Amino acid sequence: MATFEIHHGDNRDVLKAMEDNSIDSIVTDPPYELGFMGKSWDASGIAFNIEVWQECLRVLKPGGHLLAFSGSRTYHRMAVAIEDAGFEIRDQIMWIYGSGFPKSLDIGKAIDKRGGVFADFTQFRDAVKAEMREKNIKTSELADALGNFMLSHYLTKGSQPAVPNYRDYKIIRDFVGLGDSFDHLFAEEAEREVVGTKMSGIANAEEGARHTIGASKAIEVDITAPATAEAKQWQGWGTALKPAHEPVVVARKPLIGTVAANVLTYGTGGLNIDGSRVGKEEMIKKSSNGIVKSENRSMSGPNYEREVVGTATGRWPANVIHDGSDKVVGLFPETHSAGKKRQEPSGVENNYMGRGSKSGVRIGDPGGSAARFFYCAKASKKDRNEGLDGFEAVRVHDGRQEGTVGGSNPRNRSNNYRQNHHPTVKPTDLMRYLCRLVTPPNGIVLDPFMGSGSTGKAAIYEGFNFVGIEMTDDYIPIAKARIEFAVNEMADKLL
Numbered sequence: 136m137a138t139f140e141i142h143h144g145d146n147r148d149v150l151k152a153m154e155d156n157s158i159d160s161i162v163t164d165p166p167y168e169l170g171f172m173g174k175s176w177d178a179s180g181i182a183f184n185i186e187v188w189q190e191c192l193r194v195l196k197p198g199g200h201l202l203a204f205s206g207s208r209t210y211h212r213m214a215v216a217i218e219d220a221g222f223e224i225r226d227q228i229m230w231i232y233g234s235g236f237p238k239s240l241d242i243g244k245a246i247d248k249r250g251g252v253f254a255d256f257t258q259f260r261d262a263v264k265a266e267m268r269e270k271n272i273k274t275s276e277l278a279d280a281l282g283n284f285m286l287s288h289y290l291t292k293g294s295q296p297a298v299p300n301y302r303d304y305k306i307i308r309d310f311v312g313l314g315d316s317f318d319h320l321f322a323e324e325a326e327r328e329v330v331g332t333k334m335s336g337i338a339n340a341e342e343g344a345r346h347t348i349g350a351s352k353a354i355e356v357d358i359t360a361p362a363t364a365e366a367k368q369w370q371g372w373g374t375a376l377k378p379a380h381e382p383v384v385v386a387r388k389p390l391i392g393t394v395a396a397n398v399l400t401y402g403t404g405g406l407n408i409d410g411s412r413v414g415k416e417e418m419i420k421k422s423s424n425g426i427v428k429s430e431n432r433s434m435s436g437p438n439y440e441r442e443v444v445g446t447a448t449g450r451w452p453a454n455v456i457h458d459g460s461d462k463v464v465g466l467f468p469e470t471h472s473a474g475k476k477r478q479e480p481s482g483v484e485n486n487y488m489g490r491g492s493k494s495g496v497r498i499g500d501p502g503g504s505a506a507r508f509f510y511c512a513k514a515s516k517k518d519r520n521e522g523l524d525g526f527e528a529v530r531v532h533d534g535r536q537e538g539t540v541g542g543s544n545p546r547n548r549s550n551n552y553r554q555n556h557h558p559t560v561k562p563t564d565l566m567r568y569l570c571r572l573v574t575p576p577n578g579i580v581l582d583p584f585m586g587s588g589s590t591g592k593a594a595i596y597e598g599f600n601f602v603g604i605e606m607t608d609d610y611i612p613i614a615k616a617r618i619e620f621a622v623n624e625m626a627d628k629l630l
Contacts, residue, residue: 198404
């Protein structure tokens with residue numbers, strides 16, 4: 136029976152207490168360093184810290200693999216830190232999804248909210264900080280007064296600064312006691328005319344706040360027209376593309392000797408290809424050497440082939456995994472293969488990551504899509520909350536202003552309650568697949584950024600031992616309960 140350990144603390148301290156060459160693989164989802172949803176742990180720079188990755192390198196066995204998620208904007212800094220720590224960058228896995236929504240500012244609406252006024256607010260920001268220091272006003276107190284997570288953006292010079300809208304400006308001004316010295320920088324919001332309605336899944340408050348997942352049930356929201364000349368000029372402009380992928384670095388600790396010698400000595404150094412194949416088609420396996428001469432000849436001379444040594448079920452795992460959405464499936468090329476049977480969903484327990492029924496993909500159809508080979512869905516509500524019966528649901532605020540649909544917050548996604556309130560939960564099926572890809576039988580999987588325990592849950596289901604490290608108090612009991620749920624399920628299967 137697989138076992139697990141959870142360490143509560145800074146991973147730099149915990150890792151230093153671990154033995155050299157004691158871990159078989161590392162599968163982790165570090166902070167993306169974006170300040171997501173106002174979380175301080177997502178803006179600390181820890182994912183770019185070479186010291187962390189050096190400690191990971193030390194505890195990992197020679198040839199052991201590291202898989203680490205990151206964001207599309209910040210991946211390069213994490214990958215460089217991992218490489219500088221001594222790892223070999225071997226590849227990059229792309230997790231692609233079609234259900235992400237653009238976190239883009241509507242520039243035309245933003246101009247109307249500020250009356251077409253544009254001005255540098257550096258002096259305002261510095262004045263607010265000075266008043267807070269003088270009057271001993273805590274950041275949390277001002278953030279509570281705003282009712283959102285925008286304060287860190289208003290007061291920063293970092294990667295995501297923001298100018299307060301008129302509503303937030305007035306709250307900040309009055310709370311810290313600035314007076315009217317900056318009123319000239321902030322004009323009242325211009326009233327926009329409602330010209331129609333549309334259906335929007337993003338606006339559905341009942342669905343709750345989401346990371347990159349759109350709502351499943353759309354509701355009707357207002358369409359408004361620009362109110363000022365400046366807003367008309369910039370109508371249709373935004374600040375961000377639609378998120379549709381998250382990269383995963385594939386790194387390896389340098390081998391000692393050859394791959395064969397390393398594998399025989401430490402059990403690490405390779406990828407579990409056959410154990411991670413996708414699909415159910417029977418594939419011919421050929422030898423890596425032992426090339427034989429075929430009966431066929433081409434114009435340029437004899438045609439040589441590798442000798443057939445057996446068959447395998449499923450295709451060679453690729454460096455692309457997707458969420459099965461129609462939008463993503465449509466990007467994959469059409470393929471032609473034998474057979475006409477529709478492939479039903481089957482998850483990863485039988486080494487299959489493909490799904491045909493969701494997108495209407497048929498194995499072997501002339502119109503079949505290669506997308507069927509690389510499927511993994513987003514984390515479901517059931518997946519997030521398994522093992523958390525009896526846990527109190529915690530209020531989660533996504534950073535947007537309070538309001539109603541059609542009002543100051545047309546997307547109305549400010550509040551919801553969750554038992555597992557971690558904002559970036561990865562699906563267990565995906566983490567199972569990744570653990571299986573890089574971990575030898577009976578191996579130990581380490582996650583130095585454990586969060587709510589998705590890697591631990593996945594490792595247990597795959598029969599691996601798990602070591603997790605997490606510094607945030609609130610996530611420790613959630614992770615423990617989710618992993619214990621997996622332990623109990625596996626124990627029940629053995630009875």
